[in-house]
Amino acid sequence: MTKLAQDGPPLARRGLMMTGLITGLTLATTRVEAQVIHTDTAGLEAGEARVPVVDGELPAYFARPQGNGPFPIVLVNAEIFGVHEHIKDICRRLAKAGYLAVAPEVYARLADLSKMTDAAVIMRDVISKAPDATLMADLDATLRWATAHGGDSGRVGVTGFCRGGRATWLYAAHNPTLKAAVAWYGQVGGARTEIQPKTVTDIADRISCPLLALYGGKDTSIPVADVQAAVARARAAGRTVDLVIYPDSGHAFLADYRPSYRATDAADGWQRMLAWFRGHGVG
Structure with missing residues (x-):
């Protein structure tokens, strides 16, 4: 490891295309047969929710832990494959x-992402049609939900993976109340469109909280040089960004349901994330 210094029709009219969360592992990418990590709910309250x-x-x-809280919040x-079992497990790990x-x-x-099996189709028919402004508003709404359900609005962090890593960068520039962010292999470039007008590199100088960036040196979809350029832009504006490149990992090295999983780097990144949150007031 080397450490380098047009919205669609409203829900009320259409109805949700997804009535519940994805209960199994997505088939949208090649994967191993089972997850490596399974986190139980002992000592936790966990389950599905509806966010207004x-x-x-x-x-x-x-x-979240059992009890009244308030607990620090992590969005x-x-x-791109949605809130499947791996993402649920990450929530439980954070709750522990x-x-x-x-x-x-x-x-x-x-779309109901649990019924989609082709990553290219998901990107074309779903991800590219989701306005960034709506994404930011949805995260704001999720934070309000968390605050109303035992969370501490004064201790808020955000993390995300792949496309969710991109969303993490964007939300760090959007919400000035955040204390810390951790982006795992989030895209920093890409096409600009009317509904997705800015790349991560475009907004890197506007992030409002310290951000930890965790990337794979062998990630063919996100060149290290591009990540370094985004980080340099943020630092030139006086923002706090810590970049860690894992030279032997590719994309999605935390995803323990996929062949891309790298246990040692995933464990190191996880501990760095927890330390980042604690060190910046989320904990």
Whole structure:
């Protein structure tokens, strides 16, 4: 490891295309047969939730320690494959560490991701049609839900993976009340469109909280040089960003349901994330 210094129709009119969360592992990518890590609910409250948004409700999954709280909040941004069992498990892992973690199904307006099996189709027909402005509003709504259900609005962090890593960068520039962010292999470039007008690199100089960026040196979809450029832009503006490159890992090295999983780097990144949150007031 090397450490380098147009919204669709409203929900109320369409109805949710997804009535619940994804209960199994997605088939949208090659995967191993089972997850490596399974986190139980002992000592936790966990399950599905409905997050009120401007045009209806979004399904979500949450986990938190038992008790009244208030608990520090971590918003969890899923991969393009939605809130499947791996993302739920991440919420439970965070809850075991003392957090109220909640992962909203932000693409539920557009599709039921549990029934989609082709990553290219998901990107074309779902992800590319989701406005960034709506994504930010949905995360704001999720934070309000968390605050109303035992979370501490003064101790809020955000994390995310792959496309959710991109959302993490964007939300760090959107919400000035955040204390810390951790982006796992989130895209920093890509096409600009009318509904997704900015890349991570475009907004890197506007993040409002310290951000930890965890990337794989062998990630062919996200060149290290591009990540370094985004980090340099943030630092030039006086923002706090810590970049860690794992030279032997590719994309999705935390995803323990996929062949891309790298246990040693995943464990190191997880501990760095927890330390980052604790060190910046989320804990």
